[in-house]
Amino acid sequence: MRARSIGDRATPLKVICSGKAMLVPSLVCQHAGAQRVARIIPIREAAALIDVNQCRGNTGEAYAGLSEVKAFARAIVHRFALHRTVREEDMSASPSHPGHRAIRIIIPPMGLAGMLEVPAQAEATVVFAHGSGSSRHSTRNRQVAEALRQAGLATLLFDLLTEDEAADRRKIFDIGLLAQRLGAAVDDLADHAETRGLPIGLFGASTGAAAALVTAATHQAAIGAVVSRGGRPDLAGEEALRKVTAPTLLIVGGDDRQVLSLNEWARTRMTCHVELAIVPGATHLFEEAHALEQVARLAADWFRGCLVEDIGHVR
The missing domain is CATH 3.40.50.1820 (Alpha/Beta hydrolase fold, catalytic domain)
Known part of the structure; x- marks a missing residue:
């Protein structure tokens, strides 16, 4: 989920999730310093981008609680190397x-x-x-x-x-x-x-x-x-x-x-x-x-x- 560069401009990213997982976009933005969203990714597709085998249960249950949502957000940040300079x-x-x-x-x-x-x-x-x-x-x-x-x-x-x-x-x-x-x-x-x-x-x-x-x-x-x-x-x-x-x-x-x-x-x-x-x-x-x-x-x-x-x- 890294914004791609187009010339001197960056392609913005947008993530739309449902239920409590709606917290994920804001948490990702907080960690990654994103200013705008531009890419739409359903929650199940986003979850597939990381190793779901490391999550308990299926994707519908794994992020049901607030702590799991935060963990999911951190996983996305780490998976796409957004832990570097933001x-x-x-x-x-x-x-x-x-x-x-x-x-x-x-x-x-x-x-x-x-x-x-x-x-x-x-x-x-x-x-x-x-x-x-x-x-x-x-x-x-x-x-x-x-x-x-x-x-x-x-x-x-x-x-x-x-x-x-x-x-x-x-x-x-x-x-x-x-x-x-x-x-x-x-x-x-x-x-x-x-x-x-x-x-x-x-x-x-x-x-x-x-x-x-x-x-x-x-x-x-x-x-x-x-x-x-x-x-x-x-x-x-x-x-x-x-x-x-x-x-x-x-x-x-x-x-x-x-x-x-x-x-x-x-x-x-x-x-x-x-x-x-x-x-x-x-x-x-x-x-x-x-x-x-x-x-x-x-x-x-x-x-x-x-x-x-x-x-x-x-x-």
């Missing part, structure tokens, strides 16, 4: 963002939404893993990401879970699942010309830090640095912590005593180069004045030192 916003006209590009992407296989932002002459890419109860819209992660872009680093913020999964507390704390999603995002960077070949770092907050460390353990060749903000590295488990080879910076608030203790424990289990940075007077969310600015500076220095400048003492 919209590009060239911000070069903005004096404050010369050459900056913001690219909205959909990451397979679950159709997770993300925003890839690439400053001019980016030298590395940092993928963010948000914490429990958060999303790619996290104001704290966005503030840190802005500082990283000012330091010449591309950033990718994306949702680790689908909307339905985010409502399931078990999924929120399923570190293995979160790490799989983060790994898929890392792999997907190779599909984008703007980030292909650039060194990759991971920035994790809260439970996202555990997912980042597990991903670093399973993607040793791909990950060049890790930064944790108020993270729970203990949730990664001792086995994963021992396998991490990327230099790791653990940033903790000085008044976040329980998390500080857990980070100290995790540091003793890691065999790679690891440092613990304490922000005096800061609590878990770094809401105090200038606390998050300190986090951003520490992260930018760490990523540039490990990914760009290749400073020996942190390798």
Whole structure:
């Protein structure tokens, strides 16, 4: 269901379905960034375009519920490679963002939404893993990401879970699942010309830090640095912590005593180069004045030192 190019124009696409499956077009458009519909495909024909053997029951029953409709929409997006760049916003006209590009992407296989932002002459890419109860819209992660872009680093913020999964507390704390999603995002960077070949770092907050460390353990060749903000590295488990080879910076608030203790424990289990940075007077969310600015500076220095400048003492 990809719109075909005719000269400089794109053939629009239209999908008409019945019953609850009428949600499919809007969900596909949401994932794919489509602006107009132009092709009519009955629901049974559309379902035939994917492997219906993977769906339970027949096509009339498989998408009877809302969650199944959403899954069907994601399957369509993934089947037709609409998970790649779905919209590009060239911000070069903005004096404050010369050459900056913001690219909205959909990451397979679950159709997770993300925003890839690439400053001019980016030298590395940092993928963010948000914490429990958060999303790619996290104001704290966005503030840190802005500082990283000012330091010449591309950033990718994306949702680790689908909307339905985010409502399931078990999924929120399923570190293995979160790490799989983060790994898929890392792999997907190779599909984008703007980030292909650039060194990759991971920035994790809260439970996202555990997912980042597990991903670093399973993607040793791909990950060049890790930064944790108020993270729970203990949730990664001792086995994963021992396998991490990327230099790791653990940033903790000085008044976040329980998390500080857990980070100290995790540091003793890691065999790679690891440092613990304490922000005096800061609590878990770094809401105090200038606390998050300190986090951003520490992260930018760490990523540039490990990914760009290749400073020996942190390798």
